[in-house]
Amino acid sequence: MESKDLRKVGLKVTLPRVKILDILENNTDLHMTAEEVYRSLLESGEDIGLATVYRVLTQFEAAGLVKRHNFEGGSAVFELDDGGHHDHIVCLECGRVEEFVDEVIEDRQKAIADNLGYKISDHSLILYGSCARHECPHKEGDD
Amino acid sequence: MESKDLRKVGLKVTLPRVKILDILENNTDLHMTAEEVYRSLLESGEDIGLATVYRVLTQFEAAGLVKRHNFEGGSAVFELDDGGHHDHIVCLECGRVEEFVDEVIEDRQKAIADNLGYKISDHSLILYGSCARHECPHKEGDD
DNA sequence: AGCACGAGTCAGAATAATTCTCGCTTACTC
DNA sequence: GAGTAAGCGAGAATTATTCTGACTCGTGCT
Numbered sequence: 067m068e069s070k071d072l073r074k075v076g077l078k079v080t081l082p083r084v085k086i087l088d089i090l091e092n093n094t095d096l097h098m099t100a101e102e103v104y105r106s107l108l109e110s111g112e113d114i115g116l117a118t119v120y121r122v123l124t125q126f127e128a129a130g131l132v133k134r135h136n137f138e139g140g141s142a143v144f145e146l147d148d149g150g151h152h153d154h155i156v157c158l159e160c161g162r163v164e165e166f167v168d169e170v171i172e173d174r175q176k177a178i179a180d181n182l183g184y185k186i187s188d189h190s191l192i193l194y195g196s197c198a199r200h201e202c203p204h205k206e207g208d209d
Numbered sequence: 210m211e212s213k214d215l216r217k218v219g220l221k222v223t224l225p226r227v228k229i230l231d232i233l234e235n236n237t238d239l240h241m242t243a244e245e246v247y248r249s250l251l252e253s254g255e256d257i258g259l260a261t262v263y264r265v266l267t268q269f270e271a272a273g274l275v276k277r278h279n280f281e282g283g284s285a286v287f288e289l290d291d292g293g294h295h296d297h298i299v300c301l302e303c304g305r306v307e308e309f310v311d312e313v314i315e316d317r318q319k320a321i322a323d324n325l326g327y328k329i330s331d332h333s334l335i336l337y338g339s340c341a342r343h344e345c346p347h348k349e350g351d352d
Numbered sequence: 353a354g355c356a357c358g359a360g361t362c363a364g365a366a367t368a369a370t371t372c373t374c375g376c377t378t379a380c381t382c
Numbered sequence: 383g384a385g386t387a388a389g390c391g392a393g394a395a396t397t398a399t400t401c402t403g404a405c406t407c408g409t410g411c412t
Contacts, residue, residue: 078379078380079379079380080378080379080390081378081390099369100369113391114390115390115391115392116370116391116392117390117391117393118390118391120370121371121389122389124370124371136281138279140368141368141370142370155321155322155327157327158330164325166321166325168317170314170317171313171314171317171318174313174314175314175334178298178309178336179298179338182307183340183341184298184336184338186338187338187339188336188337188338189334190333190334190335190337191318191335192332192334193321193322193329193331193332194330194332195322195327195329196327196328196330197325197326197327198326198327221360221407221408222408222409223359223360223361223407223408224361225360225361242398243399244398257361257362258361258362258364260361260362260363260399261360261361261362263398263400264360264361264400267400283397283398284397284399285398285399353412354411355410355411355412356409356410356411357408357409358407358408359408359409360405360407360408361405361406362403362404362406363403363404364402365400365402365403366399366400366401366402367398368397368398368400369398369399370395370396370398371396371397372394372396373394374391374392374393375390375391376390377388377389377391378388378389379388380385380388381385381386381387382383382384382385
């Protein structure tokens with residue numbers, strides 16, 4: 067029952083909010099654009115406007131329910147925020163996104179910022195590349 | 210004489226290109242938005258359209274003369290590409306941007322990608338925070 | 353230097369992503 | 383169940399960027 071989550075963060079429990087949260091929770095793809103959420107809503111038969119999707123996602127972000135990422139390629143993507151931090155690796159060929167955490171990197175970041183006299187409030191580390199299924203075609207045994 | 214650089218990458222030596230390259234080379238701020246380059250051109254008395262600035266910067270990017278970064282806050286910023294890679298730390302309060310390189314992080318990134326079966330083609334690491342001049346005000350000895 | 357031609361440029365239109373506006377609707381309070 | 387303010391939907395507005403079409407300039411040839 068997600069309505070509790072909404073209440074908890076001070077948001078009225080409205081149909082669009084519940085539905086959007088539901089989609090974010092049940093979608094196999096963890097990272098969705100506003101458009102994707104919108105289309106998913108339409109498919110579920112919900113008549114919710116794209117503007118509402120953006121508004122709600124932005125509210126969710128402010129409330130800490132979701133995180134917004136700006137990967138390359140135009141649109142921002144949203145994912146549920148479970149509280150834990152992680153970075154991303156994006157396949158430029160198929161769009162697959164995976165998450166990872168690396169303590170060594172996190173520590174170095176802190177050290178670097180410290181060194182330069184900065185207090186870090188956030189950071190974004192995104193690796194772009196091609197995943198295993200797009201191996202170089204002149205190798206045998208390829209897809 | 211930057212015209213050589215342009216020739217080298219197969220771009221005709223035109224006034225807009227030379228002027229834009231000139232601005233990128235002589236501006237104190239290493240990271241400029243297309244708008245900033247455009248305004249800088251106007252100040253120099255050049256009558257070059259914003260669309261041209263975008264086009265030229267995109268060509269420069271394709272040619273490897275500049276790098277485009279998408280920091281938070283909407284507009285992309287461009288910087289001359291000296292060939293060396295570096296990451297960025299951005300002060301959210303004053304907009305200052307500094308660069309850094311850390312071999313440990315670079316190595317870990319490669320290892321992580323390897324581990325997940327990705328071949329990295331690029332990556333973006335941006336630390337956001339506040340720089341030394343924005344220390345918490347209830348500490349003595351502050352700015 | 354002069355010409356031809358294709359690449360380059362300009363201004364403004366077009367696009368894409370996202371946000372805003374405003375009149376209508378709904379969730380929560382009593 | 384009614385009142386009220388917050389929320390919603392559709393489309394306009396905004397912002398960043400790219401495209402279009404007509405005109406111009408840089409470069410190679412003479």
